[in-house]
Amino acid sequence: MSADAADSAGNPSSATAGTPATTVTTATTPRQVRRRRSTNAPKPPVLQQAAKTLSPKQIVGFVLGLVLFLVPFIVDVPGLAEPGERMLAIFLLAIVFWVLEPIPLTATAVLVILLEVLLVSKGAIVDPTGGDAALADTVLPAADYFAALANPVIILFLGGFMIAHGAEKYGMDRNLASVMLKPFPSNARMTLLGLMLITALLSMFMSNTATTATMFAVVIPILKSLPAGKARAGVALAIPLAANVGGIGTPVGTPPNAIAIGVLQEHGISISFTQWMALAVPYMLVVLAFAWVLLCLTFIPKDARIEIDMESRWNTALDAKVFYAVAGLTILLWVSEPLHGVSSNIVGFFPVVALLALQVMKGKDIQALDWPVLWLVSGGIALGTGVGATGLDAWLVGSVDWTSLGGLAIVATLGLIGFGLANVISHSAAANLLVPLAVSLAVSLDNVNPLLVAVVVAIACSVGMSMPISTPPNAIAYATGEIKIGQMAFIGMVVGGVATALLVFAAPPLWAALGLVG
Incomplete structure (x- = not known):
C-alpha cells in the first residue's frame, strides 16, 4: 500500500474529502472508544510491507556468485597475475549475478564498478600489484572505472532517451508510426517484418543505439494496441534484434566493425566500405530473416492483427515544432556521420542541451528518463575496462x-x-x-x-x-x-x-x- 493510501485508510477526513459528511451518534463507553481506536489505528508502515523473499533461483545465484567470487582469492590461477585474479573474481560474480539476478541488474552493474575501484584500481584497499613495478600498467586510476558512468556511449544513450521521451510527449511517435507503416498490412507478422526491415536499414548507417531509441518512439503505440503478453514481448524484442543485426551491414553500423577495420589497417591490411558490405549484407539479411521467423513462431499468432490509427495528427504548438526540428536535425546528423565526421556520441549530447536550453524539455522530463538503464550499461562498460586493463583478456585467449x-x-x-x-x-x-x-x-x-x-x-x-x-x-x-x-x-x-x-x-x-x- 502506498503512503497516500495508508493515510487515507487511517484518516476518515481525508478519505471522505469533498463528499457530504454523515454523523451517527451512539453511546459508547471509554473502554469501547479505546478498543475502537486500537482496532482502526493504522499499523506502522514497516508492518504493512510484505517482507521480500528470494526465489530458489536467486538464492542459488547469490551463493554461487559469492563462491565463484572467492575462488580466485583462494586458488592460485596459473598464468594470471594478482590484478587479473581479482578481476576474474569480479568477472565471475558479474556473470552469475546478471544471469540469475539475486539482486537487480542495475545493482550488479554499480557493484561491479565499486569492486573494481576497491580491488583492482590505484585506490584499492590492498595494492593489487603487491609492490611489483612490472604490474603497474595493469592498475588503472579509480577515476577510469567511475568514468564508465559518463562514457560517450552513455551520453549517446541519454540523447536517444531524450528524443524518445519527447516524441511521446509531443505525439511524434504515433505520427511516425502512421507514416512508416502505411506500406505494411495490419497482419501482425507483416507489420513486424516492416518494423525489422526499417530498423535494420537505419542501423546500417547510424548508431544501433540511436536507431533503437528512435524506433521505440514508433513501437510504443503499437505495443499499447496489443494485448499484454507474448505478442508485446515479440514486438519489443524485434527492434533490438534488428538493430544489432542491421549494424553488421556497414563499417559505420556498429563500433566492432570500425574497430576491426582500424586494427587491420595497423597491420597493413585494408578493407573498403563496399567490400565490407559485400561480406556482411547478405549474411545480415539471412540472420534477419531467421530472427523474424523465430519471433513469429514463438510470440506472434498467425491471425494476430495490429490495428493502428493511420491518420497523422501533428502537434502544431511552438514547443512541438521546435522539438521536431531538434529531433530531425539530430537524426540527420547521426545518419550522415560518415560525411561530417562528428561522432554519434557527441551528436547525442546535442538534443540534451538544445531541448533544455530552449525549454522544450524541463527538469521533470529529465527525471522521467530511465536512469537505471544508463547505470546498467555503465556496468558493462566498466567490466570490459577492467578485463582489458588487468590482462584477464589475454589470459582467456x-x-x-x-x-x-x-x-x-x-x-x-x-x-x-x-x-x-x-x-x-x-x-x-x-x-x-x-x-x-x-x-x-x-x-x-x-x-x-x-x-x-x-x-x-x-x-x-x-x-x-x-x-x-x-x-x-x-x-x-x-x-x-x-x-x-x-x-x-x-x-x-x-x-x-x-x-x-x-x-x-x-x-x-x-x-x-x-x-x-x-
Whole structure:
C-alpha cells in the first residue's frame, strides 16, 4: 500500500474529502472508544510491507556468485597475475549475478564498478600489484572505472532517451508510426517484418543505439494496441534484434566493425566500405530473416492483427515544432556521420542541451528518463575496462594452444569466444578486447587469414545479445517493461547461436569462393 493510501485508510477526513459528511451518534463507553481506536489505528508502515523473499533461483545465484567470487582469492590461477585474479573474481560474480539476478541488474552493474575501484584500481584497499613495478600498467586510476558512468556511449544513450521521451510527449511517435507503416498490412507478422526491415536499414548507417531509441518512439503505440503478453514481448524484442543485426551491414553500423577495420589497417591490411558490405549484407539479411521467423513462431499468432490509427495528427504548438526540428536535425546528423565526421556520441549530447536550453524539455522530463538503464550499461562498460586493463583478456585467449588447431578451428574458437563474451559485456568492449588479440594471433600463424578473423570476431561480437547488459539496444527494450529476462535470453541465444554457426562454418567458404577473402 502506498503512503497516500495508508493515510487515507487511517484518516476518515481525508478519505471522505469533498463528499457530504454523515454523523451517527451512539453511546459508547471509554473502554469501547479505546478498543475502537486500537482496532482502526493504522499499523506502522514497516508492518504493512510484505517482507521480500528470494526465489530458489536467486538464492542459488547469490551463493554461487559469492563462491565463484572467492575462488580466485583462494586458488592460485596459473598464468594470471594478482590484478587479473581479482578481476576474474569480479568477472565471475558479474556473470552469475546478471544471469540469475539475486539482486537487480542495475545493482550488479554499480557493484561491479565499486569492486573494481576497491580491488583492482590505484585506490584499492590492498595494492593489487603487491609492490611489483612490472604490474603497474595493469592498475588503472579509480577515476577510469567511475568514468564508465559518463562514457560517450552513455551520453549517446541519454540523447536517444531524450528524443524518445519527447516524441511521446509531443505525439511524434504515433505520427511516425502512421507514416512508416502505411506500406505494411495490419497482419501482425507483416507489420513486424516492416518494423525489422526499417530498423535494420537505419542501423546500417547510424548508431544501433540511436536507431533503437528512435524506433521505440514508433513501437510504443503499437505495443499499447496489443494485448499484454507474448505478442508485446515479440514486438519489443524485434527492434533490438534488428538493430544489432542491421549494424553488421556497414563499417559505420556498429563500433566492432570500425574497430576491426582500424586494427587491420595497423597491420597493413585494408578493407573498403563496399567490400565490407559485400561480406556482411547478405549474411545480415539471412540472420534477419531467421530472427523474424523465430519471433513469429514463438510470440506472434498467425491471425494476430495490429490495428493502428493511420491518420497523422501533428502537434502544431511552438514547443512541438521546435522539438521536431531538434529531433530531425539530430537524426540527420547521426545518419550522415560518415560525411561530417562528428561522432554519434557527441551528436547525442546535442538534443540534451538544445531541448533544455530552449525549454522544450524541463527538469521533470529529465527525471522521467530511465536512469537505471544508463547505470546498467555503465556496468558493462566498466567490466570490459577492467578485463582489458588487468590482462584477464589475454589470459582467456592465451589459455588455448592455438598451434595445435587448424584454421577452421581457430576461426570457430575466436568466433565463439567473441559471441560468449559479448553477451556479458558491451559489444564495443568485447571487440576492443578480442579483435586486436585475434588479428595479432592470425598474423603470427600461417594457416589463418587475418582479414577473415577480424570480420568474424567483429560480427560475432555484434550477435551476442541475450542479456540487457549485452548491448544498449537490449537495455532500451528491457526498459519498456514488456520483456522478461528469460524471453530475451532465449531469443538472443537462439538467434545469436545460429548466427555464429553460420558465421564460422558457412560464411568463410562462401566468401572464399566469391573471392572476397583470400
